[in-house]
Amino acid sequence: MSVTPIVAELTDLVFQVAGRLSAEFNAAAAELDLPPAQALALSTLCEPVPMREMADRLHCDASNVTGIVDGLERRGLVTRQPAPHDRRVKHLVLTEEGARRRDLLLERSQAEAAELFAFPDADRRHLRDLLARVVDARA
Amino acid sequence: MSVTPIVAELTDLVFQVAGRLSAEFNAAAAELDLPPAQALALSTLCEPVPMREMADRLHCDASNVTGIVDGLERRGLVTRQPAPHDRRVKHLVLTEEGARRRDLLLERSQAEAAELFAFPDADRRHLRDLLARVVDARA
DNA sequence: CCACATACTTGAGAACCTCAATAATCAAGT
DNA sequence: ACTTGATTATTGAGGTTCTCAAGTATGTGG
Numbered sequence A, B: 001m002s003v004t005p006i007v008a009e010l011t012d013l014v015f016q017v018a019g020r021l022s023a024e025f026n027a028a029a030a031e032l033d034l035p036p037a038q039a040l041a042l043s044t045l046c047e048p049v050p051m052r053e054m055a056d057r058l059h060c061d062a063s064n065v066t067g068i069v070d071g072l073e074r075r076g077l078v079t080r081q082p083a084p085h086d087r088r089v090k091h092l093v094l095t096e097e098g099a100r101r102r103d104l105l106l107e108r109s110q111a112e113a114a115e116l117f118a119f120p121d122a123d124r125r126h127l128r129d130l131l132a133r134v135v136d137a138r139a
Numbered sequence C: 001c002c003a004c005a006t007a008c009t010t011g012a013g014a015a016c017c018t019c020a021a022t023a024a025t026c027a028a029g030t
Numbered sequence D: 001a002c003t004t005g006a007t008t009a010t011t012g013a014g015g016t017t018c019t020c021a022a023g024t025a026t027g028t029g030g
Helices: A007-030 A037-044 A049-055 A061-074 A096-118 A121-138 B005-031 B038-044 B051-058 B062-074 B096-116 B121-138
Strands: A079-082 A090-094 B078-082 B090-092
Touching: A007 A037, A007 A096, A007 B096, A007 B121, A037 A061, A037 A096, A049 A061, A049 A090, A061 A079, A079 B038, A090 A096, A096 B005, A096 B121, A121 B005, A121 B096, A121 B121, B005 B038, B005 B096, B038 B051, B038 B062, B038 B096, B051 B062, B051 B090, B062 B078, B090 B096
Parallel strands: none
Antiparallel strands: A079 A090, B078 B090
């Protein structure tokens, strides 16, 4: 029954790399007084976005987003604003401080990421192509 | 200060692949009535292992493991057994049912993983080598 | 024996998550 | 208009995961 060893190996490696990346992300987040999920939400926020859209981005339940945004709002980083065309939806909008915090977060976490991928550009592109193949293997 | 676009791209791809893998893992876990963290702990468990070692494997606080193992014990999948040589440490040992559940979990999640990495073997090995380079870039 | 480190637990508090149910609104068909 | 049915966001209950600070029991080295 056993799966090809290479598959287990690949799975493991992907988790290791992702693990480091997210450890670095979370560390950067923690320095900015942001819990992981809130940081993740913040990092995807640029243009105003409906709650529902955020739920999709985070691959989680809508009711979940309520709590996360509560946190971000309590910290004064986003506000909920009623959408003009549909009174059911509320848009998440970055405050000044929210935008500043978001930029810091991205800056720091990407700086760490850059170190992880610090090898010749040809290899990086090759890695990108292979990973891309995995991703849209079944899109 | 902007990071090379390729780095952002790589980061994104790695997260996407890891995201799918862990979504599949969590789904398999959910079918077996296992919360994510408990499933992860279970999946790493084969030989008896001290709590502390488990904490290292999960990259989390020791006090955290107590709660996770409480869950696994409540479900009857592991037991804590005092280690012979050091009375401070407790070994996590799989029960019969625990071993069975663990095998099912690995079987199912690896089957999903195999589909993700279903492309020529030469490419898979290449991908492995590149990822390995990332991992021990700073080990 | 003493000082110190280590393994595990406990407790408080926050964060995160699922699920079921609700209120408000929209979109369509009738 | 008016009902039906979907959709958006929230709430509440309950469980899981996390951090952090303290505490207990045990090992180790001077």
